[in-house]
Amino acid sequence: MSPVLKTLCLGATPFVLAGCSGELSTLDPAGPRAANLALLWWVMFWGSVVLFALVMILFFLAYFRSALLARFTPAHWIIGGGLILPIPVLVLLTGTALVLGEQLLPHGQAPLRIGVEASRWEWRFTYPNGVNSAEEVVHIPAGQPVDFEISAADVIHSFWVPRLGGKIDAVPGHVNVIRLEADEPGTYWGQCAEYCGEGHDTMFFRVEAHPPEVFAAMMEDNAGE
Numbered sequence: 184m185s186p187v188l189k190t191l192c193l194g195a196t197p198f199v200l201a202g203c204s205g206e207l208s209t210l211d212p213a214g215p216r217a218a219n220l221a222l223l224w225w226v227m228f229w230g231s232v233v234l235f236a237l238v239m240i241l242f243f244l245a246y247f248r249s250a251l252l253a254r255f256t257p258a259h260w261i262i263g264g265g266l267i268l269p270i271p272v273l274v275l276l277t278g279t280a281l282v283l284g285e286q287l288l289p290h291g292q293a294p295l296r297i298g299v300e301a302s303r304w305e306w307r308f309t310y311p312n313g314v315n316s317a318e319e320v321v322h323i324p325a326g327q328p329v330d331f332e333i334s335a336a337d338v339i340h341s342f343w344v345p346r347l348g349g350k351i352d353a354v355p356g357h358v359n360v361i362r363l364e365a366d367e368p369g370t371y372w373g374q375c376a377e378y379c380g381e382g383h384d385t386m387f388f389r390v391e392a393h394p395p396e397v398f399a400a401m402m403e404d405n406a407g408e
C-alpha cells in the first residue's frame with residue numbers, strides 16, 4: 184500500500200469508528216432487540232460490500248482483461264447475473280430480515296406496559312400505578328421486556344430509542360406497541376424521529392433503566408401520587 188493511501192486509511196479510521204458508538208447509535212446496542220437490528224445492519228452492510236466488490240472485479244476484468252470474459256455469451260451474463268446470482272443473495276438478505284424482524288414483534292404481553300403520548304413537543308409517560316409524567320425521562324427495569332403503548336395528541340411523531348430497539352410512529356387516535364429491553368441499568372437516549380414542526384429537534388427524552396428491585400420500589404413509592 185502506498186504511504187499516501189496508508190495515511191488516508193489510518194486517518195479516516197477514527198472518524199469511521201466514531202460513527203459506530205454514541206448515545207443515539209443503533210450500532211452500539213444495549214438490549215436484545217437493538218442487537219437484532221444492529222446485526223441486520225451489519226448483514227446488509229457486508230452483503231452490499233461483497234456485491235460491490237464482485238461488480239468492481241467484473242468491471243476491471245472487462246476493462247483490463249477483456250479476453251478473459253470474451254468466452255461468456257450474453258445469455259451467460261443474463262442467466263448468471265440476472266437469475267443465479269440474485270437468488271441466494273436475496274434469500275440470505277430477505278431471510279435474515281424476516282427472522283430478525285419477526286423477533287422484534289411484541290408477542291403476547293410484556294409484564295410491564297407503559298403508556299406514551301407524544302405532543303408538540305414533549306413526551307408524556309403513564310405507568311401502571313397511574314403516575315404520569317412529562318419530564319423527558321421514563322423509568323424501566325433492566326433485563327426485562329417493556330411494552331410501550333404509543334399514541335399522539337396532535338400530529339404524527341416517532342418514538343425511537345436507538346440503543347434499545349427499533350422506532351415506531353406515534354399516531355393520533357391510534358395505539359402502536361413497541362417492545363424494548365435494556366440489558367443493564369443505565370441511561371439511554373431517545374428522540375422523536377418524525378419531523379413534527381419547529382420544536383422537533385428538542386423533542387428528546389431519556390430512558391433510565393434500573394435494577395428490577397429498585398424500579399419496583401420506585402413504583403411503590405410513587406403509587407397514588
Ligand SMILES: [Cu+2]
Pocket residue numbers: 340341375376377378379380383384386
Ligand atoms: Cu418530531
